[in-house]
Amino acid sequence: MSNLYLDESLSANDLAVGASVALTGDEARHAATVSRLRSGESVLLGNGSGVQATCEVTGVENKRVDLTVVSVAQHPLEEFRLVLVQALAKGDRDERAVQAAVEVGVDAVLPWQAERSVSRWSGDKIEKGVVRWQKVVREATKQSLRAWTPDVLPPESTASLLTHTGHDRVLILEPTAKKRLSDLTRAEIEPVDPRGSVLVLVGPEGGVSEKELSVLTEAGALPVRLGESVLRTSTAGPVALALINVALGRW
Known part of the structure; x- marks a missing residue:
């Protein structure tokens, strides 16, 4: 898995296992036209705040990519910055x-x-x-x-x-x-x-x-x-x- 897509508006609840998530905007356009994602492929979706979800692609359009969350990992902050x-x-x-x-x-x-x-x-x-x-x-x-x-x-x-x-x-x-x-x-x-x-x-x-x-x-x-x-x-x-x-x- 070599692609990470970010949606900072997503909460940990939004990325629960089994949840359906729609990727839109520039991230979706990049996924569809540059990465050329196809249904059935796996991608990593994160919120930039410690939560990353492995997702299966269920649908691809030019400005929308539909995903289903398969697994979730939460990464704690380091002890200091x-x-x-x-x-x-x-x-x-x-x-x-x-x-x-x-x-x-x-x-x-x-x-x-x-x-x-x-x-x-x-x-x-x-x-x-x-x-x-x-x-x-x-x-x-x-x-x-x-x-x-x-x-x-x-x-x-x-x-x-x-x-x-x-x-x-x-x-x-x-x-x-x-x-x-x-x-x-x-x-x-x-x-x-x-x-x-x-x-x-x-x-x-x-x-x-x-x-x-x-x-x-x-x-x-x-x-x-x-x-x-x-x-x-x-x-x-x-x-x-x-x-x-x-x-x-x-x-």
Whole structure:
């Protein structure tokens, strides 16, 4: 089974075994015209909030696919969230980072207006940027068959990121850092507060500025490096998240 379709309006009750569900809109059009589903085939249907159902296709039209729920799996949330704090970058480099981060298991992404970000979000661009990232996240969720669709959080500045250091674990990816991320223990990665999150900060093309690195470190953030080579802003975050998943036993 290689196709996951999402309908965020569905509740757990809607996806009970034996229930009939009608897939409509863009999801139905994709299923009918791109995936070319046929009656009798099996697909995965989720609500993006932890519930996934294996369904049998019972009817296909251009704008409607009828399904019958065969089995249901409920996936609980992880103990705490992994959050990619991705600096805005030119082109689609930040979006590529977000896409890969979702595939490797991030729980939320947070746009960061870093000092050296070439791309700037202001005015109407803020809402448009968030919507664009939400689309990237949703598509990556479907591609990787994830049960939970990661959140796209409101953009933050460096100053507002300082408020996270009191309860969240904040890790800054910095090529000159003395500590390697792969050397951190689980205790060094877990949130300061059990109710907090693990934030992985990735700078833009020009990197995290000395001023940003200084104020964040003084506030309690921990600079870490990945290795001897310097990765692109579109690559560093997903690589770091993969290492953290191993250290936390999620992989």
